[in-house]
Amino acid sequence: MSDRRSIAVLGTASDVGKSVIATALCRYFSARGEQVAPFKAQNMSNNAGVTPDGREIGRAQIVQAEAAFQIPHADMNPVLLKPNSDTGSQLVVLGKAVTHASARDYYRKKDELYAVACQAYDRLSAAHDRIVLEGAGSCAEVNLMDRDIVNFPMAAHADADVILVADIHKGGVFAQIVGTLAILPPQFSARIKGIVINRFRGDFSLFASGTEWIEAKTGIPVLGVLPWFTDIHIDDEDSLSLSPxxxxxxxxxxxxxxxxxxxxxxxxxxxxxxxxxxxxxxxxxxxxxxxxxxxxxxxxxxxxxxxxxxxxxxxxxxxxxxxxxxxxxxxxxxxxxxxxxxxxxxxxxxxxxxxxxxxxxxxxxxxxxxxxxxxxxxxxxxxxxxxxxxxxxxxxxxxxxxxxxxxxxxxxxxxxxxxxxxxxxxxxxxxxxxxxxxxxxxxxxxxxxxxxxxxxxxxxPETFLCGLAYRHQQYDRLADWLTTHIDLSRMGC
Structure with missing residues (x-):
């Protein structure tokens, strides 16, 4: 059983559903009466929004703040990269655009930006009961691990328990999970307290043996298998969602x-x-x-x-x-x-x-x-x-x-x-x-x-909802979807 306040939602790859699951957790914990805040140390997205004090952050963190009944704040996404070419991005720090940076320029600033992110996290942590962190991309990119400021380094700073999300729809879900664990340093893999299988289509009973195999192979509980949904509408983080x-x-x-x-x-x-x-x-x-x-x-x-x-x-x-x-x-x-x-x-x-x-x-x-x-x-x-x-x-x-x-x-x-x-x-x-x-x-x-x-x-019709009223309805449905299919008590929540 863990008494840690923070939970980090990390993924085996990009677009496995980290943002949506983090949003669901924000709603679930806030509905239990906790003061919850979302946090993503560094986001790369052109889907951004504005906080009430005129700061710019990723749209996903605004969504998560709404789900947690919190006012969006720049500390929730202290570093935002907005790609405007194949090799460069506008760099937004604490809600203000500061420069255009190539990938090399950005990595040279890694220590400075990590310090900014840690300070932002600490401010949020001091003011809330629980922080739900979201990672970026794969949490096991070997060539980038020494420059990563958003996945395990931030989970370590927060002393957070990690939920590892894998997407069965992409195929190769067993390799996603076992491969990720195999290449992580022991101090990182030890933080993973639960695994979630996302975007499952079909009869859950057909995957029961798969769950048993994952748990036997990794020693980590599978918290649940989340079904594919098309009837819950949550703002997406990036335009990968345009294809359907x-x-x-x-x-x-x-x-x-x-x-x-x-x-x-x-x-x-x-x-x-x-x-x-x-x-x-x-x-x-x-x-x-x-x-x-x-x-x-x-x-x-x-x-x-x-x-x-x-x-x-x-x-x-x-x-x-x-x-x-x-x-x-x-x-x-x-x-x-x-x-x-x-x-x-x-x-x-x-x-x-x-x-x-x-x-x-x-x-x-x-x-x-x-x-x-x-x-x-x-x-x-x-x-x-x-x-x-x-x-x-x-x-x-x-x-x-x-x-x-x-x-x-x-x-x-x-x-x-x-x-x-x-x-x-x-x-x-x-x-x-x-x-x-x-x-x-x-x-x-x-x-x-x-x-x-x-x-x-x-x-x-007069009953047509849009804007914040519609989004709150969807956050409630999202939290119900999550808690129907996963057992957070298996990691002490």
């Missing part, structure tokens, strides 16, 4: 089809999630510009490298298809980086995103954008088209009007402070629009008004 989305030709015959362009550096992809749950609406990701012909409306989402993705849009025929769609009256909506691309040009005089200093935009909005190092990160209250809502802003760009296009969004507060400002742009014809506000569709009032603007003739 429908293609346009798979949409129901009479559905209102909303197409999303999957940019190479897609960011904050969960913005569109509420649209996928509206009856009569099909949200699809587009594989080719010709797919737009099958859609009623198109969304250009956020990007972590706007100039690169804008060049890609021009080179692959998307910009021509968007111009054709707009000429035909098809509604087009841009979020953040996608909004910037809809303008006349995007300039990067300080080369914050790479070697390109200026790229022509798609030209559907009379505006231009200049990228600046000072990043805006705010929780934003706004009004649009007679409705009100709250979202968040994360962007380096500053956009200005070049013509008579209207700024349709009224900003009423940022980070809790009243303001009187405007945001976004709407074309003179009214069928092309963009905004910097992420979480735009998390607000029922705004969701209905957007669907009407886009041409959808249905309406969401």
């Amino acid at each position: 989305m429908k293609r346009p030709e798979q949409a129901e015959k009479d559905a209102f089809v909303i197409g999303v362009i999957p940019l190479p550096h897609l960011a904050n992809f969960t913005d569109v999630s509420p649209l996928s749950r509206v009856n009569g609406v099909e949200l699809v990701y587009l594989a080719a510009p010709s797919d737009m012909d099958l859609c009623h409306t198109v969304i250009l989402p956020g990007s972590k490298n706007v100039l690169h993705d804008l060049n890609w849009i021009h080179a692959t025929g998307w910009s021509k298809a968007l111009l054709t769609a707009a000429d035909a009256g098809k509604p087009i909506f841009g979020i953040c980086g996608g909004y910037q691309m809809l303008g006349k040009r995007v300039s990067d005089p300080d080369q914050l995103e790479g070697r390109h200093q200026q790229v022509d935009g798609i030209g559907l909005l009379q505006m231009e954008t200049v990228l600046e190092a000072d990043k805006i990160t705010t929780i934003t209250d706004f009004e649009w088209n007679g409705g009100s809502g709250q979202g968040y802003e994360i962007h380096m760009g500053r956009s200005r009007a070049l013509g008579d296009d209207h700024q349709p969004v009224r900003i009423t507060a940022r980070n809790g402070k009243p303001v009187s400002d405007t945001d976004g742009m709407r074309s003179s014809c009214g069928r092309v629009m963009g905004t910097y506000i992420h979480g735009f569709w998390d607000n029922p009032d705004i969701l209905d008004r957007y669907l009407t603007w886009a041409g959808f003739h249905g309406k969401t």
Whole structure:
């Protein structure tokens, strides 16, 4: 039996379900009356959010904080890497962007960043009953182990018991587990107090002998086997989750089809999630510009490298298809980086995103954008088209009007402070629009008004939940899923 407060959820590989299981544990322990906080020392993701004090952290830690009934804080994800090329990332420390770093640059800062992470953990630990830590990738990457600040080194600092998660859907689950244990140093493997098999499909009884074999081979209890689910909706950590989305030709015959362009550096992809749950609406990701012909409306989402993705849009025929769609009256909506691309040009005089200093935009909005190092990160209250809502802003760009296009969004507060400002742009014809506000569709009032603007003739019912109310419902269901299928008492919880 262990009396340790911290539990670390580590994985045999990337995308085995660590974030979801950590979220479920946050909800489970908080429902028992404990003050719980999530913690991930270093996250690599372009799906980020903003804390109430204007700091930027990984979206997964915001989700976990919500599940734990806690206010998101930069200490919960002290180091965030936001990839904007194949070899480099924007480095965000304690919620503030500090530099662009290559992998080598980042590893040179390892000791400094580990110290920052340990201090952040210590502050959280002093203020909470229990911390649920999440690891990153595989916890047994031999070539990176001496530079790892997020898996076993952080578990050791926290003196945490470790749950090792393996994904049976990937195949080779026995090799995942035994192989991981075989290459870990003894002081690390000794921390593993339980194993969880995730994403099982089929008859559990068929895996009973597998559980027995794992326990006999490793001497570590298998806490349970978690079934695959499709009916619980938790915001994903990264865009690996895009692959199961429908293609346009798979949409129901009479559905209102909303197409999303999957940019190479897609960011904050969960913005569109509420649209996928509206009856009569099909949200699809587009594989080719010709797919737009099958859609009623198109969304250009956020990007972590706007100039690169804008060049890609021009080179692959998307910009021509968007111009054709707009000429035909098809509604087009841009979020953040996608909004910037809809303008006349995007300039990067300080080369914050790479070697390109200026790229022509798609030209559907009379505006231009200049990228600046000072990043805006705010929780934003706004009004649009007679409705009100709250979202968040994360962007380096500053956009200005070049013509008579209207700024349709009224900003009423940022980070809790009243303001009187405007945001976004709407074309003179009214069928092309963009905004910097992420979480735009998390607000029922705004969701209905957007669907009407886009041409959808249905309406969401009064009982339709979105935003935080919907997410809390899903966190409860997630905790029930976890505790139905695993036995935490086997590791003293």
